[in-house]
Amino acid sequence: MRRLGSALLAVSMFAGCGGLETEPSPESLTSPSFESQQAPITTTDVDVAPECKGIITFVNTATFQTLDAYLPSNVVTNLVNRRATAPFTSLADVSSVSLVGETRLKQLEQGARARGAINSTCVGIFDGLALSTSDAAAIVSLVNTIDDSELHDVLPDAWNGAANLLNLRPFTSAQAISNVAGIGEVSFRNIRNAATLSRPFEALAAAVNAIPSNGSAGVQLKRHFDWWNEVTAQHGYSQGGPTCFGLEPSSVPYGATIRPYLANSAEVMAEVQSTLDYVDADTKISPNVIAAGMANLSARTQGRSFKGCIFSYADDPWSRHNVAIFVDTVNGFSVFSETWWAE
Template identity: 80%
Template sequence: MLRRLSSTLLAASMFAGCGGIETEPSAETVAPASIQDQQAPILTTTDVDVAPECQGILTFVNTSTYATLDQFLPSNVVTNLVNRRATAPFTSLADLSSVPLVGETRLKQIEGGARTRDFIDADCTGIFDGIAISHDDAAAIVSLVNTIDDSELHDVLPDAWNGAANLLNLRPFTSAQAISNVAGIGDVSFRNIRNSATLSRPFEALAAALNAIPSNGSYGAVLQRHFDWWEVVTANHPYSRGGPTCFGLEPSSVPYGATIRPNLANAAEVRAEVNSTLAYVNASSKIPAGVISAGLANLDARIAGRSFKGCIFSYADDPWSSHSAAIFVDTVNGFSVLSETWWAE
């Protein structure tokens, strides 16, 4: 996967935008597209608008000559880009889009130029709704949209309910382009989908490791990242311990018999619940330390400063067991966590 944007390249790009004779980057400055960095992450792991595999798009704009850019863009747009990069190299698509006359169409033309000039290859799928995604990002997006539950998708797209409904009605999809083309899906919603599909993989790995711990039949625990919270909260259990305590839900989404808590959950409450779930099964002795540390660091990054709606409840399927569960859902981007512990006589 391409990793072109080195400090050397940034220096070259700044020189290219300043006065003097402008030259194309040398072979020593810009590595050929065939050179792959096998150590880089497969998926985009932070909330950026350019995947690592697509950084060549920025490199193309930062280092190409006026004449080269002019082959793919109108001259007045090229002038604006060259004048702006003389002050600082471009670092994001949002940065590029801040230049006068650069919008969605120009970004696609820039992408086309970068691909033609071999700054990006098939590892970069392209620019959709304001973000440049990798081939692996695209696959993760398609998989998520095709499998996500109704309630979670609407939480991921809280301000695009029509878009969520259209996705549910039109799936399965075979490409990120097709998802981007759906009515009601725009820059914010597509980015939320990408983030939901790619940004929590270390925590998902931790959850999978905990869920794989063999049960001794008398107690156990579960962590989940993707689930249908409405189905979980409203499921019928013959020995239910009473209605859940819920917070932050729309009135139409409050389960029957629920007690309403006035305050939302915060990051500290979510982290404490996850820590308690891990400790319940002594996860530190059963899961590799690296999986735990990476998963919890990833969780902290996703929940810091956030607010969560959800429910806390207990239930039993027979008189000889009990389950305690907590569900937290980010009120803005739908990031969700389910923790559950159980015991049986």
């Protein structure tokens, strides 16, 4: 197979989480103030979507008797004793309590739903993640459309799982994806992150790509793409082949020059900024879209290392394309940038 090769969710807590004698009513959990904290999609690497944070609230505020209706008494005792010292802030935090695993988390989800702490906008808990409906839809869309090369880079330690996903798609639910052999907590979270965490940059890329070409110059930005096809397409490289870096020997395209060092955030950011400048994007795209997109790109690339290829090619003697491809060496976050001109 060829390949190019946390902040926790700040959950609002009700006062007096430890040793509660009373619990909030369903009405308080679904009040406008509670609903207003929901978000359309999870945009940070947390394990509880905004629409699902009522699960954490339920664990922190339900009485012993209420929790005991959904969990074994010894598990309830452990949870109540722990929350008396500090409120829970994440599913990982809850799971750290003795005797709490995936089954107990699902039982807590059941209790939170029955008590009105969450509603249908929270799909549920899968592989240690509490997903909103928008998260689940984004995951399904990504898995059903992602290219082979990108999926294997998103799942570098779950190649069997990636192969199974490719063979079994299309999927209709996040639950079905979670159930696939070879997909566990780490890989499922990688998929969720690939599907949701770069939306502002994707919006910027879409806005850039929508700028009409003037006939003699243009650009392209991509977040999701098949890097192998992009690098190995019959471009007729004007300089004998691409310059690549960080690739495994079996992944090096024919005729490529190997650069001995990886790319970093500064190189990726500079390449994208150069692409924006090439078409005067700041005069054609909303400043808010540019600012949000570049801030998102910075957040996704800071402290990261990237493999990839840089190359130029010409369709004919009167044109030129300059292409740069970057792929995070750990999580597969990828960026494609292209500028072109023609006489």
